[in-house]
Amino acid sequence: xxxxxxxxxxxxxxxxxxxxxxxxxxxxxxxxxxxxxxxxxxxxxxxxxxxxxxxxxxxxxxxxxxxxxxxxxxxxxxxxxxxxxxxxxxxxxxxxxxxxxxxxxxxxxxxxxxxxxxxxxxxxxxxxxxxxxxxxxxxxx
Numbered sequence: 001x002x003x004x005x006x007x008x009x010x011x012x013x014x015x016x017x018x019x020x021x022x023x024x025x026x027x028x029x030x031x032x033x034x035x036x037x038x039x040x041x042x043x044x045x046x047x048x049x050x051x052x053x054x055x056x057x058x059x060x061x062x063x064x065x066x067x068x069x070x071x072x073x074x075x076x077x078x079x080x081x082x083x084x085x086x087x088x089x090x091x092x093x094x095x096x097x098x099x100x101x102x103x104x105x106x107x108x109x110x111x112x113x114x115x116x117x118x119x120x121x122x123x124x125x126x127x128x129x130x131x132x133x134x135x136x137x138x139x140x141x
Contacts, residue, residue: 001023003016003019003022003023004019024093027088030089031090034089035081038077038081042080045127046073048127049066049070053066062130062133065130065133066130068126069123069127069130073123083111083112083115083116084112085100085105085112087100
């Protein structure tokens with residue numbers, strides 16, 4: 001990535017002979033990192049949901065809330081994978097430069113980062129609200 005940025009900014013000239021191969025490998029590696037990041041983050045969320053499910057199995061109101069949180073968490077996981085521009089990570093470098101450098105594509109990448117971060121925060125908040133409701137019901141029930 002840094003080598004490619006130095007070449008495109010004009011600070012490294014002439015380009016190294018392995019620039020295209022290394023940059024393509026970086027982009028493909030980025031796709032794998034994204035997949036593992038979202039997969040592992042949402043796996044942790046799923047583990048917490050399974051833990052909460054066992055705690056609330058006898059409380060109908062919290063069971064309904066749990067299903068809402070679980071469905072939203074699953075949909076947000078799917079959305080994090082669906083909004084990523086994979087063609088900008090796996091295509092040959094010439095196509096990435098031609099197709100993924102427009103103002104719209106840059107806007108979409110920034111939107112994706114903000115949107116996925118928002119989904120992470122919202123699902124965390126929803127899970128924490130289950131804990132608060134559970135504590136409230138056990139303390140005042």
